[in-house]
Amino acid sequence: MESHDLVTWQKSYSVNIPLIDSQHIELVNLTNKLYQGCLKGKESTAEVFMQVVHSTVDYVKYHFSTEEKIMERINYPDFAVHKNEHNDFVREVLKAVEDFSKGTSFKPLNFVMYLKEWILAHIAYSDTLLGKYLINLKQTGELQNITLKIKQDSDRFLFE
Numbered sequence: 001m002e003s004h005d006l007v008t009w010q011k012s013y014s015v016n017i018p019l020i021d022s023q024h025i026e027l028v029n030l031t032n033k034l035y036q037g038c039l040k041g042k043e044s045t046a047e048v049f050m051q052v053v054h055s056t057v058d059y060v061k062y063h064f065s066t067e068e069k070i071m072e073r074i075n076y077p078d079f080a081v082h083k084n085e086h087n088d089f090v091r092e093v094l095k096a097v098e099d100f101s102k103g104t105s106f107k108p109l110n111f112v113m114y115l116k117e118w119i120l121a122h123i124a125y126s127d128t129l130l131g132k133y134l135i136n137l138k139q140t141g142e143l144q145n146i147t148l149k150i151k152q153d154s155d156r157f158l159f160e
């Protein structure tokens, strides 16, 4: 852990699906990078945001598409609700990035706090529900008929 991290990954954040956890850890790392940028004064903040904000957006989209592929594959009952949460968040983040590029009304620290709060709240509720649902499917043997490889993630298995 860096000395000035905003978020420290806790075991309690785990949704018990290694593939999803590893992506959440990467989101936490990106949030910490942006936060560290905020601690360095105005010019460095802008520089860090320039470098990190686009990879954060890309990673968020990549991560959401992983979860959405899983949800589709298992016919997840709350798929539409969960996907809407993802879409709303992406919309908010893209708006913030646009404000940042225009240099108008963009407050880096507020943005980082928003990222942190959203990610942790979403993991604690929606992703935890998804994790429980998957584990339940695994325990009842219903996952056996479903291909568990997620192609986009280098053929990693959900449960390793």
Ligand SMILES: [Fe+2]
Pocket (backbone or CB within 6 Å): 067, 082, 086, 122, 126, 127
């Ligand atoms: Fe999610």
